[in-house]
Amino acid sequence: MIEILSSGALNSVQDRGRRGLLSSGVSRSGAMDILALDAANALLGNDRDAAAIEVAAFPFRMRFDVATTVAVTGALAEAQLADRRLPPWWATEVHAGDDLTIAPPTAGARVYVAVGGGIDVPLLLGARATELKSGYGGHEGRGLKRGDRLPLGRRPPGGLPEGGIGAPPPPGRTEADGPLRVLPAAEWAEFSEEARERFVSVGWGVTAEADRQGCRLDGPELMRERRRELLSHGIVPGTVQVPPSGQPIVQLAEANTCGGYPKIATVIEADLWRLGQAMPGDALRFAVVGRDEALAALRETAQWLDGLRKAASLYRVS
Structure with a gap:
């Protein structure tokens, strides 16, 4: 489990969204910056559709009840894990009891926090994304608030090297x-x-x-x-x-x-x-x-993500 210590109503659980339902009147929803979400999941070895936290209201603070892994991507913002500062677009091991704090960004609007195994909220219409406009999906169909506790999925096997690993700049970044x-x-x-x-x-x-x-x-x-x-x-x-x-x-x-x-x-x-x-x-x-x-731009992005996922898998330790 993770516990939300400080948040705002704009922060929510998001994945890649609900696909193929537009003709039924269901919007895609999901992450506003899917590239950053995809990169965070790739660094951790998560499934492509794993849910993470989209942070758009700062400062944001959360606590880990268990040892796991975490990746922080998206907007450039100072991220402090326990007693150390994380570089941008970085993944690392987490100890039980560690706090993660994210300050307001210096560039960009949204930060993505992915955890090993993803945020394990219920699937709804094929996704775990929060639809804030209509109030469904994610965690109780709403933004996150202080005291919320979120379950985690099964963490991928293996761990990250000491100090963690990072992602090179994505296409166009x-x-x-x-x-x-x-x-x-x-x-x-x-x-x-x-x-x-x-x-x-x-x-x-x-x-x-x-x-x-x-x-x-x-x-x-x-x-x-x-x-x-x-x-x-x-x-x-x-x-x-x-x-x-x-x-x-x-x-x-x-x-x-x-x-x-x-x-x-x-x-x-x-x-x-x-x-x-x-x-x-x-x-x-x-x-x-x-x-x-x-x-061609889509192919370039897909190739970058595929390369990142393969490179991250090489660094995973048993």
Whole structure:
């Protein structure tokens, strides 16, 4: 078991989310930065779908009742385990009674804390993710609070070397100031040439209207050449919609499964982690790419994770 000593309602149990249920009105939910979650589980030798804690309210503090392993990834934040400071994107052994404290990030918005064997909350609709918007899944369908005790799954065999192991920078992490890559969406051609050029040429400010459901951006108005009413249609995390105000809204992990605002673009899956780490006041830029580049970016990420999992397995000790 682990015990939550200090937390906020935005901190929750998350995994990779609920897949294949959008047509039934069930949003994906899951980690906002799936790449960081995947890396944490790979370092520990956990199953790919193991649940971890997404920390978005700081400071965060937890205590381990048993000896196990822990990995901390995601935003750059000072992490203190017992009497030592952990490097970024690091995994290490934990002793029973150790406390882990995570300070507010210096870069990024969300930290991921994975534990050997994962957080063993009940599966619901194929996942352990917390859907904060609707109040189900995870730990009692809500954010974590002081005094919560979370069960752990069976820890993978073997342990980590003394001092622990770390992950090299994931694809795109060192170029985090570059543009978010997008594919043109269904109503792309209905926006004027000027609006399309504006969309990719300016920096869009992340407003305070940002949560796990979506993020409203601030910038010049984007208007369609031909206005027409649209029926509600399917949307996914990464969909960029433009309401009548002309200010884009990017759908995130707990996005609605359908909506009627026109869609100008969709952020490619490999770049969604950037949105999960964006803070109010940050500036985002967009660049249009093709399907082949989007698929190549996914392959690059998959190859990096596969290499990390294989390398971590070599360091495991019996």
